[in-house]
Amino acid sequence: MPRLVGRAKRIPVPEPLQSLALGPRHLSLLSYLLFDGALTVNELAARLEVAPTTASLLIGELSRKGVLERREDEADRRRRIVTIAASMRPAIEQWLSRGAGAWRGALRDLTPEQRQLFVDTLRAYERGVAGEEPEA
Known part of the structure; x- marks a missing residue:
């Protein structure tokens, strides 16, 4: 695991x-935005497992830097849709695509059950590192 993380950081x-x-x-x-497309602030907060206010602060920071764009949801003007700015998308794709491609290649030959076991194992590891109780 340390080698995996070290390579990703490089x-x-x-x-x-x-x-x-x-x-x-x-x-x-x-x-999340690159691989799943445009999301609302609340959807991002849920996926990141943070409060909506925390997600909003991160989004605001990246919006000010020109990395993200926020727009009103046409179906519900109270909601904001967040996307990667078109001018930044190529650089972000370049940065993140190697890791995504590596995961796709590593998981390609596994059955759905084997993939689920792998994901469950990683989540158990994450919980253990966080000091959480294992799931029953």
Whole structure:
């Protein structure tokens, strides 16, 4: 596991993103938007497992840097839809696509049951590192 994390950390940040001081908290948010498409603030908060106010602060920070765009949801004007800014998408894709491709390749030959076991194992590891009780 340390080797896996070490290699992922060595993936170079593309030049257009280097001055933005992006950290792990930004990486998760950008990954969700890149791979799942536009999401609401509440959807992002749920996926990141943070409060909506925390997600909103992260989104605001990245919006001010020109990385993200927020727009009103046409179906519900109270909701905001968040997307990656078109000008930043190529650099973010370059940065994150190697990891996504590696996961797809690693999981490609597994059955759905084997993939689920793998995901469940990673989640159990995450809970253990966090000091949480194992699920029954």
